[in-house]
Amino acid sequence: MTTKTDLFRVALLAAALALPTLAGAKDRDDDRDTRKVGRAYALALVNGRIHTMDAQKRVVEEVLIENGRFVQVGRHVDRGPRVKVINLGGATVIPGIIDAHNHIVLVGNRPGWSTGMEHVFTIPDAIAEYQKRVADVPVGEFITTIGPISAIQFLENRLPTGAELDVIPRPVYIQAAQGGSRANKLAAAWFTANAPGVTVNPDTGAVSGPALQNLREKLLTPDTRKRSAHDALQYFTTLGITTHGDAGAFHSETASNGIANENTYMMHFPFIAMQRERSMPSRLRIDYLHQDPATPPAGTAPLATLAPRLRNAFQFFGDDWLRTAGIGEFTGGGLEGLLAIGRAGWRGEDHSLSLNNFLSLVSLRQQAHDQLVAEGFSDGIKNLRWRISHVPGTTPESVAQWKGLGGGLLVGWGPTRGASSTGVPIGPAYRSLFDSGIPLGWHSDGGDITVINPWLNFYSTISGKSLRGMHDATTPVANAGNTISRWETLYLATAANKWFIAENDVGSIEPGNHADLAVLDRDFFTIPETDIPRIRSLLTIIGGQVKHDSGFFGRDHKGKDDDD
Numbered sequence: 001m002t003t004k005t006d007l008f009r010v011a012l013l014a015a016a017l018a019l020p021t022l023a024g025a026k027d028r029d030d031d032r033d034t035r036k037v038g039r040a041y042a043l044a045l046v047n048g049r050i051h052t053m054d055a056q057k058r059v060v061e062e063v064l065i066e067n068g069r070f071v072q073v074g075r076h077v078d079r080g081p082r083v084k085v086i087n088l089g090g091a092t093v094i095p096g097i098i099d100a101h102n103h104i105v106l107v108g109n110r111p112g113w114s115t116g117m118e119h120v121f122t123i124p125d126a127i128a129e130y131q132k133r134v135a136d137v138p139v140g141e142f143i144t145t146i147g148p149i150s151a152i153q154f155l156e157n158r159l160p161t162g163a164e165l166d167v168i169p170r171p172v173y174i175q176a177a178q179g180g181s182r183a184n185k186l187a188a189a190w191f192t193a194n195a196p197g198v199t200v201n202p203d204t205g206a207v208s209g210p211a212l213q214n215l216r217e218k219l220l221t222p223d224t225r226k227r228s229a230h231d232a233l234q235y236f237t238t239l240g241i242t243t244h245g246d247a248g249a250f251h252s253e254t255a256s257n258g259i260a261n262e263n264t265y266m267m268h269f270p271f272i273a274m275q276r277e278r279s280m281p282s283r284l285r286i287d288y289l290h291q292d293p294a295t296p297p298a299g300t301a302p303l304a305t306l307a308p309r310l311r312n313a314f315q316f317f318g319d320d321w322l323r324t325a326g327i328g329e330f331t332g333g334g335l336e337g338l339l340a341i342g343r344a345g346w347r348g349e350d351h352s353l354s355l356n357n358f359l360s361l362v363s364l365r366q367q368a369h370d371q372l373v374a375e376g377f378s379d380g381i382k383n384l385r386w387r388i389s390h391v392p393g394t395t396p397e398s399v400a401q402w403k404g405l406g407g408g409l410l411v412g413w414g415p416t417r418g419a420s421s422t423g424v425p426i427g428p429a430y431r432s433l434f435d436s437g438i439p440l441g442w443h444s445d446g447g448d449i450t451v452i453n454p455w456l457n458f459y460s461t462i463s464g465k466s467l468r469g470m471h472d473a474t475t476p477v478a479n480a481g482n483t484i485s486r487w488e489t490l491y492l493a494t495a496a497n498k499w500f501i502a503e504n505d506v507g508s509i510e511p512g513n514h515a516d517l518a519v520l521d522r523d524f525f526t527i528p529e530t531d532i533p534r535i536r537s538l539l540t541i542i543g544g545q546v547k548h549d550s551g552f553f554g555r556d557h558k559g560k561d562d563d564d
């Protein structure tokens, strides 16, 4: 039987044993780290061109990572026996990319073995990528790419045909963000047997009818959703994204044929399951999209979905890997919706698709702000970091007004948006918005209507051209006078996005920040512009954990998430 006195003696003994070790340690840092870190080693990355994106715009050679955070940034970092040293061989390193608004949760709920195709630029390379995927996929099961794929990314300026996809010994279904679906013969046979109303053109493989709805109804299970969710986050670590801000989906109670539709009350479950298992491949922040009508139909309550959300949900709740955020990318409910969000102290986001759209959004927010001030909320909406995204049309005056209300803007129009191969509108006035001083951040808005790959987006922001420009030198500059530099573009997707995800310890490589970074396979700052879309990450570290590695480490290093 153990008494309190015994326990006290044990504690004394433990202290006596520990003290000489502490006092005798020659290297106090080592000793401190042994107690705090509790891991086998710290990690030093050396001989890199490490773009910190800190306030001094420092480019350094070395960083030391311990306990999930950067502890030294500069030169001559500690190299004790406990430190694993990785020589970067002069590679370019950037902070992990933050996509402040995309639709990764939709991508993570796709039916079939969802396969990212945003890093291939010819049809033969696409076919080769699907061939590689076959090794993962049991006979008879679907390989799919639904959403972030576009004809204009390919040299051939079209999607693969059904016949080209016939060499893949699995059913293959492609549905492109900007239109166009393709199926091979095996997929066509499955549709014939299982999906009434779906037809596949025998010559082109083009699909018509409710194909996506049938795939969702017949293929999705909690396990397949979890697989897709994992694969989606994992895929984008290979392109350097370490934090996704999800901007929601259109709500459908049951399986829908809409590429942007899901059950918005259940679609986060596969991600939450990964978070519970501590196996998140990257960080995820969740916004809640609401579309209550401004004028509720007779006999129905106002703000039928938004009001219960604000009463029953928590903002910024979770951990460093998965956390809830604000309302968006639709707030819904017109002025009453904005007032409810403001009274609850929540963040809100809506998108604009034209100048007139932007002007009316700003004017409605001014109204909401004024009324909240009149109600006694003295700061109105000013400190809530409300944002408007996309913003293809703005005026200096309206931007100044929105800035005065404490608002921010998320830009990035999507390099594949628009169906035409040339003259695609490239969207926002990056230059003048950057110079306006308003909080400005980057979003891909990808997953359903365009691609997520940040390098495809950055190419368009920098060149002013649609993605077609990487293949065709005659592609016109559609955003003349409003392009920004490579550094400015990367800044929007890293340090500038601290404001948008309301977290200061990501987005730059500085002591104390989460150790999130990507080692690039080529130097973003000096390669020819048309090579920017081809950039990939060789090594992606998130919270000090190796989440993607094309050869710097062995497989044994890949561990579970280690929250601190």
Ligand SMILES: [Zn+2]
Binding pocket: 101, 102, 103, 247, 329, 445
């Ligand atoms: Zn969006």
